[in-house]
Amino acid sequence: MGRDDYLPLFETRSAKGRLLYWLYAVTVFLGVLSICVYRVRHFPEQELKRWAWIGVFMAELWYALYWLITQSVRYSPVYRYTFKDRLSRRYEEVLPGIDIFVCTADPVLEPPVMVINTVLTVMAYNYPPEKLNVYLSDDGGSEVMFYALLEASQFSKIWLPFCRKFKVEPRSPGIYFSSADEIPVDDVIFAKEWQTVKNLFQEMKERINEIMKLGRIPDELQKQHKGFREWELGASKRDHQTILEILIDGRDSKAMDVEGKRLPTLIYMAREKKPHYQHNFKAGAMNALIRVSSRISNSPIILNVDCDQYSNNSESVRDALCFFMDEEMGDNIAYVQYPQYSNNITKNDVYGNYLRIIVEVELPGADANGGPPYIGSGCFHRRDALSGKKHEKESKIDWKKENEIRVKESASTLEETKILAGCSYEENSQWGKEMGLKYGCPVEDILTGLSVQCRGWRSVFFNPERRGFLGVAPTSLLQSLVQHTRWSEGHIQIFLSKYCPLLYGHGKIPLQLQISYCCYNLWAANCLATLFYVIVPPLCLLKAITLFPQLSSPWVLPYAYVFLAKYSYSLGEFLWSGGTLKGWYNDQRMWLYKRLTSHLYGIYGTILRSLGFSKLSFQITSKVADDDVSLRYEQEIMEFGTVSSMFNILATIALLNLLTFLWIMARLIINPQTTDLDSSAVQIILSGLVMVINRPVYEGMFFRTDKGRMPSSITYQSLILATFACLLALY
Numbered sequence: 001m002g003r004d005d006y007l008p009l010f011e012t013r014s015a016k017g018r019l020l021y022w023l024y025a026v027t028v029f030l031g032v033l034s035i036c037v038y039r040v041r042h043f044p045e046q047e048l049k050r051w052a053w054i055g056v057f058m059a060e061l062w063y064a065l066y067w068l069i070t071q072s073v074r075y076s077p078v079y080r081y082t083f084k085d086r087l088s089r090r091y092e093e094v095l096p097g098i099d100i101f102v103c104t105a106d107p108v109l110e111p112p113v114m115v116i117n118t119v120l121t122v123m124a125y126n127y128p129p130e131k132l133n134v135y136l137s138d139d140g141g142s143e144v145m146f147y148a149l150l151e152a153s154q155f156s157k158i159w160l161p162f163c164r165k166f167k168v169e170p171r172s173p174g175i176y177f178s179s180a181d182e183i184p185v186d187d188v189i190f191a192k193e194w195q196t197v198k199n200l201f202q203e204m205k206e207r208i209n210e211i212m213k214l215g216r217i218p219d220e221l222q223k224q225h226k227g228f229r230e231w232e233l234g235a236s237k238r239d240h241q242t243i244l245e246i247l248i249d250g251r252d253s254k255a256m257d258v259e260g261k262r263l264p265t266l267i268y269m270a271r272e273k274k275p276h277y278q279h280n281f282k283a284g285a286m287n288a289l290i291r292v293s294s295r296i297s298n299s300p301i302i303l304n305v306d307c308d309q310y311s312n313n314s315e316s317v318r319d320a321l322c323f324f325m326d327e328e329m330g331d332n333i334a335y336v337q338y339p340q341y342s343n344n345i346t347k348n349d350v351y352g353n354y355l356r357i358i359v360e361v362e363l364p365g366a367d368a369n370g371g372p373p374y375i376g377s378g379c380f381h382r383r384d385a386l387s388g389k390k391h392e393k394e395s396k397i398d399w400k401k402e403n404e405i406r407v408k409e410s411a412s413t414l415e416e417t418k419i420l421a422g423c424s425y426e427e428n429s430q431w432g433k434e435m436g437l438k439y440g441c442p443v444e445d446i447l448t449g450l451s452v453q454c455r456g457w458r459s460v461f462f463n464p465e466r467r468g469f470l471g472v473a474p475t476s477l478l479q480s481l482v483q484h485t486r487w488s489e490g491h492i493q494i495f496l497s498k499y500c501p502l503l504y505g506h507g508k509i510p511l512q513l514q515i516s517y518c519c520y521n522l523w524a525a526n527c528l529a530t531l532f533y534v535i536v537p538p539l540c541l542l543k544a545i546t547l548f549p550q551l552s553s554p555w556v557l558p559y560a561y562v563f564l565a566k567y568s569y570s571l572g573e574f575l576w577s578g579g580t581l582k583g584w585y586n587d588q589r590m591w592l593y594k595r596l597t598s599h600l601y602g603i604y605g606t607i608l609r610s611l612g613f614s615k616l617s618f619q620i621t622s623k624v625a626d627d628d629v630s631l632r633y634e635q636e637i638m639e640f641g642t643v644s645s646m647f648n649i650l651a652t653i654a655l656l657n658l659l660t661f662l663w664i665m666a667r668l669i670i671n672p673q674t675t676d677l678d679s680s681a682v683q684i685i686l687s688g689l690v691m692v693i694n695r696p697v698y699e700g701m702f703f704r705t706d707k708g709r710m711p712s713s714i715t716y717q718s719l720i721l722a723t724f725a726c727l728l729a730l731y
């Protein structure tokens, strides 16, 4: 094909309305400068006040700096669009193979039925099935999971033709049949098949759940597959040899669905586990998958999904290929990252799990700067880039030859392949360092993506109209905070390590991209400023120390402007991205809570680990919840319920501001002369705002009677602590 008739396979558009954005950014910046001038010019004499003043000033400087950093992902977002018809016209015959890695680690927190639903969606892509190779990595080493996958391999023979014939979406049978409960009436053939397939699915689900309850595989079922023998020999979660079973071999032309069409390859893998070996969590699993798959299918493109993140769009593979296979711009693309959406987000998203602004605003912003980070799931990788190869300019891929070479390379026996998933295979190798996913970081995905970009590749963020992947978001406050603790800890570790984007990325990736990474790398660093801002001003209020300009002074204007401009912008951004007003209020609360707890714990964890007091751990986020917890989640009632020191912090701060507020109000009513309202106004407003945002905490402590309320022990402890702090400030 000549240059002239080259039609791109994808297109990039920039956001509009940039002038308004600059107006906002510049004026806020001027406001911040005025605040600094105020802080310097009004530097107090009195000793105690001086310390508090320095503290607020530092906090404000930090906020200003962080705000500046976050502008890097705002000023020029880009959006991508693909042309799948062109892809099909030019490449249908030479479409590359795709290796799909699904990771699971715990059959209780990640129920096998959910996992196989995800597996079925990625088997059912609208793509030549013999070119799809699905690998399930089971770090839980669970016999029930293996059984469920075996069931799925049978069910796929019916499910795949059904999806193809009726263009089913989404292709997760669990989701599809639960969202379309009514039998379709207008089409008789469809209605009949629909009912049959639904029944078959229902029966399979019941069988798996039955076995799950039983906790072992009955003897007659064990005969179905030789794979069960591994567990008979005593495989347990933490101690077993590599289990590698090909449940469907797509290379075998006899592997067919009920309509006689080929099937995707389906493989179960539980890498070897031995006590005393560091298994490196998901990163370890992924690296074993990269190696094992290289000997079985060796596809040039790898898709990675978490076990809850089912594919919601059967076109995603083709969409992703539009980027990799574009003749002009595809060569340097290492990965195509989809957003991580969840299908259990309620209207106002109490726990801010949607991460709306990150997904809708910041990732398109990062894309413009050189490419989004790799966020662990819903990501298509170029195998070479993920394995550690540098990007070389002028290296055009001939997709036809590519397939032939790869197939040749992959010929080896199953026993040979198993060795690659063994514990000792990585000893003295570059795996986890220069090859594959990097080890030693709670956000292995981010670190890996960064180093891929530093090897000369770029990445692309793709968010099609029909969502690509949907997962399960945490349904309780604590889970959400714990998940965020892992993330913020991982991020700050990257920042403090030799991989700090500003150093490691220097000269390798654009400066804007280095700064974009810092938005997240520095999450945890926000905690000190925020803790200071919600604790010290109220205490100072009790001590009659004023830290802000008088209401009647013009110096209050920059404060008012920065506050109003920043929050109206943030609200505007939120509503524009499809959120609700209440959703925004919830989101603000969650960010406050994350700063006060997750980020603090993230820093604490990092210190402990760097001193050698604790080892890296990975707390898996539960994808299931008790019925009453789920119900409260649906009703958007905040879930406390368990005893956690995180709640102590939140409750104490909420109470501290409440007590201060009440005390000042009482004083104003009883004896107005003793309080200088003009000088204290800003601090009173600040405490008022903290109270407004903390409404669910007060309700949880004082008004609720359900199981999800704040445990009374926490209420009492926090009450004592807050009262004590107030008394200390008063006397």
Ligand SMILES: O=c1ccn([C@@H]2O[C@H](COP(=O)(O)OP(=O)(O)O[C@H]3O[C@H](CO)[C@@H](O)[C@H](O)[C@H]3O)[C@@H](O)[C@H]2O)c(=O)[nH]1
Residues within 6 Å of the ligand: 103, 104, 105, 106, 110, 137, 139, 280, 281, 282, 285, 305, 306, 307, 308, 340, 375, 376, 377, 442, 443, 444, 445, 483, 486, 487, 490, 618, 619, 620, 621, 622
């Ligand atoms: O030892 C382990 C632990 C976890 N996992 C899998 O890793 C995935 C992510 O775990 P999850 O508990 O769901 O954590 P999240 O916080 O939801 O995951 C996000 O953040 C992680 C990094 O903290 C990334 O690894 C994930 O891809 C990303 O979706 C799941 O599929 C797990 O089965 C393993 O395979 N082995």
Ligand SMILES: [Mn+2]
Residues within 6 Å of the ligand: 306, 308, 471, 472, 621
């Ligand atoms: Mn998850």
